Amino acid sequence: xxxxxxxxxxxxxxxxxxxxxxxxxxxxxxxxxxxxxxxxxxxxxxxxxxxxxxxxxxxxxxxxxxxxxxxxxxxxxxxxxxxxxxxxxxxxxxxxxxxxxxxxxxxxxxxxxxxxxxxxxxxxxxxxxxxxxxxxxxxxxxxxxxxxxxxxxxxxxxxxx
Numbered sequence: 001x002x003x004x005x006x007x008x009x010x011x012x013x014x015x016x017x018x019x020x021x022x023x024x025x026x027x028x029x030x031x032x033x034x035x036x037x038x039x040x041x042x043x044x045x046x047x048x049x050x051x052x053x054x055x056x057x058x059x060x061x062x063x064x065x066x067x068x069x070x071x072x073x074x075x076x077x078x079x080x081x082x083x084x085x086x087x088x089x090x091x092x093x094x095x096x097x098x099x100x101x102x103x104x105x106x107x108x109x110x111x112x113x114x115x116x117x118x119x120x121x122x123x124x125x126x127x128x129x130x131x132x133x134x135x136x137x138x139x140x141x142x143x144x145x146x147x148x149x150x151x152x153x154x155x156x157x158x159x160x161x
Contacts, residue, residue: 004155008107011148012138014053019099020117021051023091025083028076030057032123033141034102040142050141059135059150060126063090065119094121111135111150129153 015034022033033051040050063071070093075086094100094117104116113125113136127135132152139147149156 004109005107015102019101025087057136062124064122110153
């Protein structure tokens with residue numbers, strides 16, 4: 001039997017000390033880039049610069065500073081213009097002019113995450129353990145390797161391919 005917390009913390013341990021290098025959104029999904037930027041080609045062949053690792057969050061999440069929420073998943077659920085405004089605001093707070101870095105991370109058996117970041121920021125990820133919908137995924141960008149996928153409050157089987 002897989003110990004969810006240990007598996008998550010082991011896979012995400014590469015983030016310890018890494019700088020946040022990107023904050024974006026795709027519809028209501030929060031996408032974070034971590035680590036040094038590298039050039040990769042997307043499915044259309046266009047070159048883009050992305051962080052070495054990516055965390056895509058589709059479940060509930062909250063970013064706090066000094067204990068006060070500065071953004072939540074609800075901020076990405078409105079119009080595309082509003083969602084882009086939230087992503088831009090988070091980029092300005094977390095990446096520009098000097099990026100925050102991952103100081104500590106912890107997980108729980110339900111697939112929840114807490115990333116303690118520098119300058120008193122925290123990302124809290126709260127999966128919904130109902131259904132099979134994807135909660136979040138973590139992967140190395142540009143690398144053909146299995147993604148760590150949380151779905152329905154459990155590690156998805158494809159995470160072990």
